[in-house]
Amino acid sequence: MKIGLTLLLVFSQVAFSHGSVNAPEKHVLDEHSSKKQIFFPNTEEYLTISTDLHTHSVFSDGHVWPNIRVAEALKDGTDLIAITEHLEYQPHLLDIPNKDKNKAFVEAYQSVKNNELIVVNGVEITRDMPTGHINAVFIQDANKLFKKDESKKAEAEARVKEWLKNNSYESNPEVLNHAALTSLWPSEEAISEANKQRAFVFWNHPMWSDQTKDGIARLSDFHKELIDKKLLHGIEIVNGDSYSKEAFQIAIENKLTLIGTSDVHNLIEWDYIEKDSHRPVTLVFTNNKNKNSIKRALFQGRTVVWFKDSLIGLKQNLIPLLESCLSISSGKYLDDTNILSIEINNNSGASFILKNSSSYSFQNYDDLISIDPKASIKLEIKTIEKLERLRLPFIVLNALETPKKNAEIILEYEVGK
Numbered sequence: 219m220k221i222g223l224t225l226l227l228v229f230s231q232v233a234f235s236h237g238s239v240n241a242p243e244k245h246v247l248d249e250h251s252s253k254k255q256i257f258f259p260n261t262e263e264y265l266t267i268s269t270d271l272h273t274h275s276v277f278s279d280g281h282v283w284p285n286i287r288v289a290e291a292l293k294d295g296t297d298l299i300a301i302t303e304h305l306e307y308q309p310h311l312l313d314i315p316n317k318d319k320n321k322a323f324v325e326a327y328q329s330v331k332n333n334e335l336i337v338v339n340g341v342e343i344t345r346d347m348p349t350g351h352i353n354a355v356f357i358q359d360a361n362k363l364f365k366k367d368e369s370k371k372a373e374a375e376a377r378v379k380e381w382l383k384n385n386s387y388e389s390n391p392e393v394l395n396h397a398a399l400t401s402l403w404p405s406e407e408a409i410s411e412a413n414k415q416r417a418f419v420f421w422n423h424p425m426w427s428d429q430t431k432d433g434i435a436r437l438s439d440f441h442k443e444l445i446d447k448k449l450l451h452g453i454e455i456v457n458g459d460s461y462s463k464e465a466f467q468i469a470i471e472n473k474l475t476l477i478g479t480s481d482v483h484n485l486i487e488w489d490y491i492e493k494d495s496h497r498p499v500t501l502v503f504t505n506n507k508n509k510n511s512i513k514r515a516l517f518q519g520r521t522v523v524w525f526k527d528s529l530i531g532l533k534q535n536l537i538p539l540l541e542s543c544l545s546i547s548s549g550k551y552l553d554d555t556n557i558l559s560i561e562i563n564n565n566s567g568a569s570f571i572l573k574n575s576s577s578y579s580f581q582n583y584d585d586l587i588s589i590d591p592k593a594s595i596k597l598e599i600k601t602i603e604k605l606e607r608l609r610l611p612f613i614v615l616n617a618l619e620t621p622k623k624n625a626e627i628i629l630e631y632e633v634g635k
């Protein structure tokens with residue numbers, strides 16, 4: 219990857235940077251807060267990498283320095299984060315007049331010690347509809363993704379007036395002028411430059427009620443054109459606290475990669491962990507744990523979104539993940555009975571709700587079974603006749619393979635004679 223001159227200059231000033239934040243050591247976290255750690259096992263074929271491809275810092279409208287984003291990811295076990303500042307909306311412009319739009323990424327990147335976290339450069343290209351907000355991640359130079367054309371001042375002023383009439387949330391004139399001028403640069407040019415940099419590009423929060431009043435995600439003609447030209451590769455079906463069934467359907471119909479992100483502006487701790495929840499992540503299934511391999515997997519649509527303890531993904535990605543999360547570890551018939559006692563293990567940091575879809579009934583449960591993260595349960599199955607081989611199908615009530623269909627897995631076990 220080519221590093222531009224500005225980046226090199228910044229890299230040479232390490233001594234003056236904020237440096238790393240003292241996040242607790244990983245082994246301490248594993249012991250004390252394993253329940254709150256994001257953890258999914260690898261599948262039979264791929265590594266499972268947890269990513270948050272949409273985060274903000276003070277370099278746009280976030281409220282923390284970028285190194286805090288790194289510390290948070292180390293704390294909750296996210297493997298990769300992208301720092302994706304709004305290029306146009308810069309509410310801290312007067313206090314942080316950053317000339318180099320790669321700066322937030324550089325600050326985060328430099329605070330990582332010993333390659334313990336992957337940080338990628340990104341931006342949020344910010345427009346009104348029909349473009350909306352578009353993230354480009356794995357970019358090479360953010361400075362080429364926005365333009366401020368002073369000759370369009372009059373047009374920008376008119377736009378500001380329009381915004382103020384509609385009760386814009388920001389009233390600082392300099393911030394508004396910057397946003398208006400930069401958003402006059404046609405978004406198709408920014409998106410095409412992102413593609414030139416071989417970025418992975420996705421549409422953010424298509425369900426955001428500020429941009430679609432009824433909260434229903436719909437592709438605009440502009441998005442359709444981007445998809446036709448292969449310039450748009452993914453869509454957020456989850457953003458922060460919201461999920462969109464319609465966006466999931468759009469992703470299926472248009473072969474867009476399913477993405478779920480935190481879009482965090484405040485603190486992950488306050489927004490999720492304190493509420494006994496977890497940040498939404500996109501699990502990516504890759505051959506190697508490096509940027510290129512992860513990017514390739516994103517382009518190939520190998521993702522599952524984890525949102526409020528539910529897994530959402532296409533069947534071909536979801537089933538192998540579920541099969542590595544859940545397994546049967548032991549099984550034997552209870553003395554002098556035809557009741558098979560097995561142990562089902564949850565090898566992940568997620569919990570699962572399973573519904574029996576076999577013809578068997580259970581001795582110690584009804585048809586609904588929940589298994590906590592990294593826990594096991596004993597299940598006694600009335601198999602009527604003694605089996606040598608058990609095939610036990612379950613519908614996973616917190617896993618969706620289409621907007622309307624839960625995933626089904628079959629747990630198998632060789633009982634022997």
Ligand SMILES: [Zn+2]
Pocket residue numbers: 342351422423
């Ligand atoms: Zn946005």
Ligand SMILES: [Zn+2]
Pocket residue numbers: 272274342481
């Ligand atoms: Zn955002």
